[in-house]
């Protein structure tokens with residue numbers, strides 16, 4: 322069997338799907354994207370084509386190493402996202418050829434169902450309590466929300482009060498019937514992270530995510546020393562070579578590689594198992610579309626340390642498109658009591674609604690995140 326064609330489709334709300342075709346008619350789908358840089362990743366995928374066309378799609382390990390090593394320059398958000406989506410599509414092809422879900426090819430299930438969580442509150446969290454109540458009716462009891470709005474490197478006690486008050490209100494309203502993680506989203510610099518972690522500790526958030534930016538990861542062990550809140554990070558780390566330094570330095574309790582950003586299934590399995598060796602739990606990042614989520618689930622269902630799975634249904638970013646819009650086998654993605662079952666179909670387990678994808682790709686927006694500014698006019702981390 323040979324790879325004959327790669328086609329990318331940028332689609333709303335801010336995703337990109339990749340179709341890989343073979344000379345025997347088997348087709349695989351991947352989701353290579355960086356939110357806000359879809360066109361750049363699209364070009365990177367096109368530049369990988371010469372390594373793929375005419376090759377045997379079953380040799381995923383060799384193709385992965387070729388894409389990673391043969392270009393001399395490597396790593397980073399764009400190249401690793403391009404490899405990620407291609408890798409997903411190759412696993413999809415392999416599963417379809419062998420007529421097995423990918424998790425069967427990876428040694429089989431380590432659990433029966435996977436715990437999922439839902440985003441709540443949007444970019445500038447408000448009305449969270451009502452939103453949580455609605456999501457509870459859908460069976461969720463675990464949530465994630467932004468911890469703060471924009472925050473200066475050294476900000477006021479009023480801002481700290483705001484952040485703490487919101488969390489206190491949630492705990493008061495729900496007691497311990499729910500769990501929630503707080504995403505600091507790189508908005509918090511080290512001087513404020515210490516204060517916030519200390520003040521939030523009594524409300525026992527499930528975790529604090531990106532307590533400081535990934536490029537300040539040397540703070541993770543120092544912050545972890547001073548708080549009992551589990552620290553999470555990983556959505557802006559792209560290969561096991563990057564993760565190894567963070568694991569070795571210590572501090573993280575939860576690692577969150579993104580299956581569409583960190584080299585795909587092949588690489589994230591390795592990252593997951595490196596994390597297991599450090600007693601670090603796995604919670605793959607996934608504010609993305611159906612192929613990315615299906616890829617996450619393949620890894621979760623074979624990784625002992627997988628504890629939580631993010632998913633994007635109803636997320637604030639989904640303007641103009643929802644995860645299930647592009648899926649034919651919607652019932653397989655049903656979340657019951659906050660859990661998802663293994664996807665039963667061969668390959669990644671997503672039957673992509675290709676007609677819908679093609680139609681949607683005609684009006685794909687060039688999504689960008691907002692540019693926030695501090696009161697003094699300087700750019701703020703969003």
Ligand SMILES: O=C(O)[C@H](O)[C@@H](O)[C@@H](O)[C@H](O)CO
Pocket residue numbers: 356357504506556606607608631690
């Ligand atoms: O944890 C998450 O889901 C992420 O932080 C997510 O909200 C953002 O990073 C977004 O995808 C960037 O465009």
Ligand SMILES: [Mg+2]
Pocket residue numbers: 504506530531556
């Ligand atoms: Mg995040």
